[in-house]
Amino acid sequence: xxxxxxxxxxxxxxxxxxxxxxxxxxxxxxxxxxxxxxxxxxxxxxxxxxxxxxxxxxxxxxxxxxxxxxxxxxxxxxxxxxxxxxxxxxxxxxxxxxxxxxxxxxxxxxxxxxxxxxxxxxxxxxxxxxxxxxxxxxxxxxxxxxxxxxxxxxxxxxxxxxxxxxxxxxxxxxxxxxxxxxxxxxxxxxxxxxxxxxxxxxxxxxxxxxxxxxxxxxxxxxxxxxxxxxxxxxxxxxxxxxxxxxxxxxxxxxxxxxxxxxxxxxxxxxxxxxxxxxxxxxxxxxxxxxxxxxxxxxxxxxxxxxxxxxxxxxxxxxxxxxxxxxxxxxxxxxxxxxxxxxxxxxxxxxxxxxxxxxxxxxxxxxxxxxxxxxxxxxxxxxxxxxxxxxxxxxxxxxxxxxxxxxxxxxxxxxxxxxx
Ligand code: EPU
Numbered sequence: 001x002x003x004x005x006x007x008x009x010x011x012x013x014x015x016x017x018x019x020x021x022x023x024x025x026x027x028x029x030x031x032x033x034x035x036x037x038x039x040x041x042x043x044x045x046x047x048x049x050x051x052x053x054x055x056x057x058x059x060x061x062x063x064x065x066x067x068x069x070x071x072x073x074x075x076x077x078x079x080x081x082x083x084x085x086x087x088x089x090x091x092x093x094x095x096x097x098x099x100x101x102x103x104x105x106x107x108x109x110x111x112x113x114x115x116x117x118x119x120x121x122x123x124x125x126x127x128x129x130x131x132x133x134x135x136x137x138x139x140x141x142x143x144x145x146x147x148x149x150x151x152x153x154x155x156x157x158x159x160x161x162x163x164x165x166x167x168x169x170x171x172x173x174x175x176x177x178x179x180x181x182x183x184x185x186x187x188x189x190x191x192x193x194x195x196x197x198x199x200x201x202x203x204x205x206x207x208x209x210x211x212x213x214x215x216x217x218x219x220x221x222x223x224x225x226x227x228x229x230x231x232x233x234x235x236x237x238x239x240x241x242x243x244x245x246x247x248x249x250x251x252x253x254x255x256x257x258x259x260x261x262x263x264x265x266x267x268x269x270x271x272x273x274x275x276x277x278x279x280x281x282x283x284x285x286x287x288x289x290x291x292x293x294x295x296x297x298x299x300x301x302x303x304x305x306x307x308x309x310x311x312x313x314x315x316x317x318x319x320x321x322x323x324x325x326x327x328x329x330x331x332x333x334x335x336x337x338x339x340x341x342x343x344x345x346x347x348x349x350x351x352x353x354x355x356x357x358x359x360x361x362x363x364x365x366x367x368x369x370x371x372x373x374x375x376x377x378x379x380x381x382x383x384x385x386x387x388x389x390x391x392x393x394x395x396x397x398x399x400x401x402x403x404x405x406x407x408x409x410x411x412x413x414x415x416x417x418x419x
Contacts, residue, residue, distance in 0.1 A: 001419050004392040004403070006380035007412040008362055012242065014409040015250040018235050019045040019400040020069065020228030024190035026093035027167045028197050028228060029053045029073065030100045033062065034174055035201050037223035038074040044228055045069070045400040048393070052090035056083060056097060075104075082109035085142075089114035091397070095123060095164060099171030102135060102146050112142040116369035116394070119327035125165035129156045133169075133176055153178030153217055161186045161211065161297045167194055173215040174203045180215045187211060188298040189258050193229040200224035232258035234399060235280075236305040237374050239263075240312050242282035243271035244382050249409060252279040261301045265291060265309070269316055290318030290356060295325050307333045307375035313354040314342040315382065320354045321347075333372035336365040340379055340387070362387040367394045374399065381411055390418065 020043035030053065032039045044050060046069070054071075057064050060081060063074040080101060088094045092115025101108035115121065127137045127146075132155075135148040153176050158165055166186040173180035185191065187209055195208030201224045204216035235254045242249035243266050256263070256275050263280075266273060270285035290313065295303040303326040313320040314337060324330050331352050334344040340363050343355040362385030367373035373394040380387030389395075392415065395402060403415045 001390070002392040002396065003416055003418040004377065004380070004389040004395070005414045005416065006362070006377070006387045006389070008381050008383040008385065008387060010245070010381070010410050010412055011247045012245050012249050012381070012406070012409040012411060013247040015252055016238050016405050016409060018230045018238070018251060018253045019043070021190055021193070021231035022047060022049060022398045023163070023188070023233070024193040025050060025228045026053060026091070027096050027190060027194045028226065029057065029071070030093070030096035031171055031194055031197060032073040033057070033060070033075040033078060033097070033100045034104055034171065034198070035075060035221045035223065037076065038072055039201065039223060040070065040072045040225045042225070042227045043069050044071045045231065047398055047400050048396045049091045049093065049398065052087065053093065055087050055090070056094060059083065059087060080105040080107060083111065085111040088112070091115055092121070092164070095126065096168055096171060098126065098130070098144065098146060099168035102130060102148065103151065103172045103175040106149070106151065107147045109143065109145045112144065118330045118369050123164070125158055125160065125162050126168045129165060129169040130172055132156050133172055133180065151176035153180040153215070155181045156183070158182065158184040160184070163188055163191070166191055166213070170195065170198070170205065170213060170215060173217065174198055174205070174221070175219065176217040178217055180217070182213045183211065185211050185213045186297060189229055189232060189255070197224070197226040200226055230254050233302060233304040235259055236262045236302065237308045237399070239266060239280060239282055240305065240308045241378050241381060242284070243269065244284055244288070244312055244315050244378065246282045246284055248281050248283050250279055250281045254278055254280065256280060261299055262305060265293065265301065269312065288312065288316040288357070290316040290320040292321045292323070294323040297326070303327055303330065304371050306330060307371040308378055310334060310344070310352070310354060311337060311375045311378040311382070314344065314356050314358050314360065314379070316356045318356065320356070322352045322354065324350045332368040333375040336376055337379055339363050339365055340383055359384070361385050364388045364390065367391040370394045370398045381406070381413070
């Protein structure tokens with residue numbers, strides 16, 4: 001396990017360059033196994049979730065070459081083996097091998113995925129969609145065996161605009177016979193990024209980024225080059241940090257449109273922002289104002305930025321309410337923030353109140369999930385004194401070079417192995 005030690009309360013200035021999107025890259029890599037030739041993906045973040053996917057590719061016998069942000073994947077000769085528990089449960093996104101392997105081999109055996117404990121995280125919508133395409137799903141002690149004599153295009157209406165189900169069904173449909181229509185599809189930027197990747201290989205997908213996606217099955221997918229879209233959650237995390245302790249902190253290599261809902265909230269709290277074509281420069285205001293947050297599917301306020309935003313709201317004047325509508329258990333960071341001096345309380349499992357501003361003081365605290373860890377990291381950076389974050393491995397799942405990036409803009413932060 002790792003720990004992060006921060007000597008806080010330093011103004012941050014300079015530039016932070018944003019990496020490729022975790023949630024896009026973790027779908028693009030499983031998608032690569034669908035290709036009948038080698039693919040090259042650039043701007044891949046160097047984070048532990050990607051290492052875990054690399055392990056699965058190696059286990060299946062793919063030829064993988066990684067150098068800095070480039071990954072080349074040749075899946076021509078992969079074998080359809082049961083993906084074992086130890087590697088399937090390392091991350092959530094292992095479930096994208098369900099759609100990809102089913103599409104390629106008409107059969108997949110894989111364990112229920114892992115990932116942060118932020119709610120029940122069922123995959124019923126993925127499975128229902130596979131069944132609509134003619135697959136048979138069997139489950140035995142968390143081992144899923146999904147088979148099909150033939151995968152056929154189908155009309156699938158998602159009960160909820162699930163990111164995972166939309167992508168998994170898109171993967172399954174790419175080589176299915178006929179046309180699949182996914183309605184009430186998720187619209188997140190990574191849906192568009194993955195559809196573009198598949199289209200670059202010769203897939204026929206239209207409508208990605210809208211609530212109806214149409215996929216005409218094809219037989220062969222060829223080699224291509226593709227770039228991972230900038231990570232709008234990493235972008236947003238640093239934007240929130242800059243709004244509390246930034247002095248002209250420039251966040252570059254971004255797509256400002258992807259963080260529109262956050263920009264609007266940061267305007268409400270009073271952050272001073274200059275928005276460029278591919279950057280945002282942010283300075284803290286004299287006084288932050290309280291606001292209310294309700295998480296929603298894209299383009300609404302992202303659940304993945306709710307926990308970092310909670311830390312900002314501990315510094316805002318007045319009472320803020322957070323309504324988390326996507327996950328049932330995404331407030332574990334609040335208890336740790338309270339240890340540092342914050343005043344937060346749960347109104348229900350999915351609703352919290354934060355009263356600010358409160359002075360935060362460095363403490364030994366524990367991360368319990370990725371974005372919760374980001375929330376605690378921001379707290380450590382703004383607190384007076386020394387903060388030690390245990391279980392810092394969570395943060396390494398999703399934020400590339402975070403210690404380097406923050407040190408570069410003036411933070412006093414260190415990552416060390418513990419235990
Ligand atoms: N849901 C179902 N059944 C399903 C699928 C989802 O009930 O079959 C429910 C979930 O329980 C949840 C809601 O639908 O209440 C949203 O789930 P979704 O499927 O959209 O989420 P996901 O695909 O499991 C991805 C990201 C999450 C991010 C969410 C929402 C990956 C690997 N994970 O999860 O990212 O919070 O979309 O945007 O892409 C993170 O990066 O920290 C993270 C948790």
